[in-house]
């Protein structure tokens with residue numbers, strides 16, 4: 471009997487990839503370092519909920535999982551921007567009924583994904599960590615951490631879906647088969663829970679991702695299905711007048727929130743206690759190359775290209791990896807060919823979303839406060855209404871248009887920004903704009919979007 475394919479990690483990527491592989495007739499097993507999250511709650515520190523958008527939905531759809539996931543989803547139609555004086559302004563994400571993001575519980579999604587993998591015949595060994603990989607002998611060392619026993623499995627092949635601190639990636643680098651660089655963001659995050667109201671109701675407007683942009687830092691909140699919101703404070707680790715390093719006691723925390731996020735204070739009565747207990751998380755971008763070792767191993771998801779979370783795309787991009795890989799497997803070829811194609815196809819796109827995710831931090835915490843930002847958003851939506859095949863706001867291309875590759879979204883986005891900058895220079899509103907000229911420029915500069923063919 472042939473040995474199964476090995477997938478390392480049962481986070482977001484591993485179970486989806488394993489399901490797709492199993493559906494193609496492969497025997498697959500997953501080794502996951504942690505205990506089974508369906509039985510033991512996930513440790514604090516990783517985001518409690520995630521924004522799911524078109525690319526993620528397409529990956530789930532490919533595995534036939536939307537039916538199981540739909541009940542977990544809470545819609546977010548736009549950003550609710552909270553000014554310092556408590557005033558709020560709603561900025562819609564898109565303009566068509568389906569152009570919204572979905573807040574989903576990480577634990578709930580993980581449960582669905584793991585159940586689906588098992589239902590597809592995948593075996594999942596929890597508390598089994600990859601410790602080393604020997605590419606010359608084609609073996610991965612696994613440690614059963616409960617039994618304290620190590621054993622080897624053949625790379626048949628092995629997929630590294632073991633996240634930002636991937637053991638498989640480290641082994642590839644250590645054996646001279648690749649390089650990897652982690653660029654740590656100087657900002658960190660802390661999650662806080664806004665409890666549900668007395669009748670289980672949401673205490674901030676539902677249907678929005680709430681943002682309190684404060685220039686150098688920000689607070690955001692995403693709704694959960696149980697009436698709570700998960701708020702996240704993004705702030706410099708150290709340096710400057712306010713940072714995690716300066717928020718050392720209850721008083722400093724309360725003072726910051728009362729001065730900057732006054733409308734949130736009554737919603738988190740145990741703010742100081744939560745702040746003291748909840749961990750601070752780090753964020754980084756991983757640049758690794760190549761992602762493959764011949765036909766023996768392939769890195770996917772965060773293991774290959776972790777990004778900062780400000781575009782809400784890390785998991786979406788990882789699910790897109792799975793969908794693309796499934797397309798490539800359908801197109802045929804041996805593992806080495808498929809892995810080579812995957813690496814070539816995804817490299818520019820993942821580099822583009824890594825850059826756009828970093829840029830989006832500045833947009834969310836700062837630019838969103840600028841009246842010109844709102845004006846440009848308004849104009850972008852108007853141009854999209856007039857030229858829907860050519861002008862699609864960059865945010866929409868990334869979040870709602872999985873037929874447009876990330877690199878193409880970035881490239882078209884640059885052309886569009888130049889156009890919006892020109893058109894809004896010195897203007898307070900759109901009255902009197904020469905739309906006929908603008909439409910001509912759109913037609914000149916932006917060819918219609920076409921759906922790419924399945925890669926051969």
Ligand SMILES: Cc1cc2nc3c(=O)[nH]c(=O)nc-3n(C[C@H](O)[C@H](O)[C@H](O)COP(=O)(O)OP(=O)(O)OC[C@H]3O[C@@H](n4cnc5c(N)ncnc54)[C@H](O)[C@@H]3O)c2cc1C
Pocket residue numbers: 478479480481482483484501502503504516517519520521522526598599600601631632633634635636637659751753770771772773777779781782783784785786787788
């Ligand atoms: C604060 C924050 C907010 C985010 N918000 C969003 C969002 O809104 N939308 C979005 O799309 N993305 C978001 N992301 C990104 C998203 O969390 C990741 O991109 C996604 O989890 C990547 O999935 P993965 O399976 O590749 O890695 P992970 O989810 O990290 O899973 C890796 C798995 O591998 C296991 N593992 C690790 N080492 C080993 C080993 N040696 N052996 C065996 N198993 C191992 C881990 O225990 C884990 O279960 C956010 C990230 C952060 C930090």
